[in-house]
Amino acid sequence: MRRLICVALLFVSTVAFSKEFEIKDHFRLIGSNTSLPLQIVPLKQTPAPNSMHIRIVFPQDRAFEKSSNIRSQVRILGFPLGVRTHNSSIPSLRENPNGQTVRVMIDNQQPFTLTLGAEDSEEANLDVFRKSLNFRLPKDIPEGEHVMRVYPVLSYGETIKKPRNFDATTFYKGSRKPTIQQDLNKPYLTYNEPYGEYKLKNANDPILLDFYISNCSLGRELYKVQVTINGEVVAKLYQWTPYLIYGLSKGSHSVELELLGPNNEPVPGAFNHAKREIIIQ
DSSP, X not given: OOEEEEXXXXXXXXXXXXXXXXXXXXXXXXXXXXXXXXXXXXXXXXXXXXXXXXXEEESOTTEEEOSSSOEEEEEEESOOTTOOOOOTTOTTSOXXXXXXXXXXXXXXXXXXXXXXXXXXXXGTTXXXXXXXXXXXXXXXXXXXXXXXXXXXXXXXXXXXXXXXXXXXXXXXXXXXXXXXXXXXXXXXXXXXXXXXXXXXXXXXXXXXXXXXXXXXXXXXXXXXXXXXXXXXEXXXXXXXXXXXXXXXXXXXXXXXXXXXXXXXXXXXXXXSEEEEEEEEO
């Protein structure tokens, strides 16, 4: 038997929306001491207003930066930072204490987070739905070509899956040597979750699996995302939606996401295979 659970989420903008997801029979064991088998369960992606928008102001596309002190600015509209995304039906997902944030990824490295503390002080009194975030890129970025990707995330880590809620730019530091083999006009994948450490209250609590895709669509006869955990292929995902991973034991795990084409072959591009090490506590 399948259960359909509807939950309501509310942005500070007072726009309410619903979220549906399915839980399989044996997931009723949640709350017991019985370990669950490894399962990946789809969620319906969180709706968001069409007015939401993010874009990179600096560095400009193809900019050449001579200094290691690279100035960056991101502008975001319609997405309140610093607030918690209410989702009472999934209380076990890891919450960011800084609330809703913006993630910045350089090349294919683990992203860092922009919070309200990054906003420009002269714009601090602007409406919460219109922010300019000013920051400096890490100084240890090597010379050569780089790609910066930015996207807003809900407080429990999910991306907003609309074209205006993701931006990317190419820039150079100290040299125009091409080092990134990724065409941003072709299909590519952005790994979002899971990453880092998870302190689960219950051994059967799930963790979030989430990604952003660009320039392609997912489907059984289209592109798909392959999931590998601890070196074993465990799933091919045909829907662009968040997922829950159940059944990971305590300890270290490797999670890999890879974009496959309609022929089930890996899609060329440096961003189309990403691997993260996570720790379950």
